[in-house]
Amino acid sequence: MTDTLISEKSTMAQVLKVFPGARRTLFRNHHIGGCQSCGFQPEETLTELCERNGGLDAGRVIEEIREGHEQDLAMEISPADLHARRQTGETMRLLDIRTREEFDALRIEGAEFVNQELIQQLMGTAGKNDLIIFYDHTGGQSLDAAAYFVGHGFTNAKRLIGGIDAWSRDIDPKIRRYRLEKPA
Numbered sequence: 001m002t003d004t005l006i007s008e009k010s011t012m013a014q015v016l017k018v019f020p021g022a023r024r025t026l027f028r029n030h031h032i033g034g035c036q037s038c039g040f041q042p043e044e045t046l047t048e049l050c051e052r053n054g055g056l057d058a059g060r061v062i063e064e065i066r067e068g069h070e071q072d073l074a075m076e077i078s079p080a081d082l083h084a085r086r087q088t089g090e091t092m093r094l095l096d097i098r099t100r101e102e103f104d105a106l107r108i109e110g111a112e113f114v115n116q117e118l119i120q121q122l123m124g125t126a127g128k129n130d131l132i133i134f135y136d137h138t139g140g141q142s143l144d145a146a147a148y149f150v151g152h153g154f155t156n157a158k159r160l161i162g163g164i165d166a167w168s169r170d171i172d173p174k175i176r177r178y179r180l181e182k183p184a
Contacts, residue, residue: 006065008058012049013042015065024147025068030056075146077133077158079170085131086110092131093122097145098164102137106175108167111135114145128153135160135167137180 006018015022027034032053040049050056077085085092095118096103096111103113112118114134126132132149134142134157142159149157160167168175 006046006062008045008047008050008062010046011042012040012044012046015046016042019065019069021068021072021143021147022065024144025065026061028068028151029064030061071150072143072147075143075150075158076161078161079167082133082160082167083171090131092133093126095132095134095145096164097134097136097142106164106178108135108164108172108175122149123152126154129155132157133160134158136163137178138165139163 006015012022019025023033026032026049027038030053032038032049033040038053046061047058050058050061094108094111095114096107097114100113103111107113122132132146132154134145134149136142136145139160139162142163146157146159162169164175165177168177
């Protein structure tokens with residue numbers, strides 16, 4: 001599905017499939033979808049969502065979602081690009097947002113485990129233009145972390161596309177790939 005197929009009649013499931021960051025854009029611009037009281041259902045259409053939230057113009061909301069998607073793309077770095085930048089000795093912080101158990105089991109060399117203390121330290125002492133790269137297991141959650149920092153004025157916060165899984169597949173096969181079991 002391409003973004004040309006997204007319309008006012010698209011369900012939120014369809015919108016999120018094409019634009020995974022749409023929830024963040026909707027929340028930032030209209031306080032939609034960030035909590036239970038302002039949430040939406042996957043089968044709800046974009047038109048229904050807009051009508052239910054003060055009669056928003058669905059066409060304008062689609063444009064905002066597309067603009068948000070472009071901003072998301074600007075926060076991405078590929079494993080190959082990260083590797084090349086590390087090879088040149090570029091200064092950066094590589095931040096692992098996985099669980100402590102995952103971090104202790106395996107990690108990208110030089111990575112720091114993200115906890116509340118580190119976040120507070122970064123907010124207080126890191127330069128707003130410093131290169132900060134977040135990664136998780138497969139890339140699904142790290143965009144939120146990068147967006148959080150960008151929202152706090154950090155102009156060079158990025159997320160590693162595909163997470164440590166893509167890094168181990170494409171750059172460092174010595175890092176074991178793994179699967180997380182879903183709870184029953």
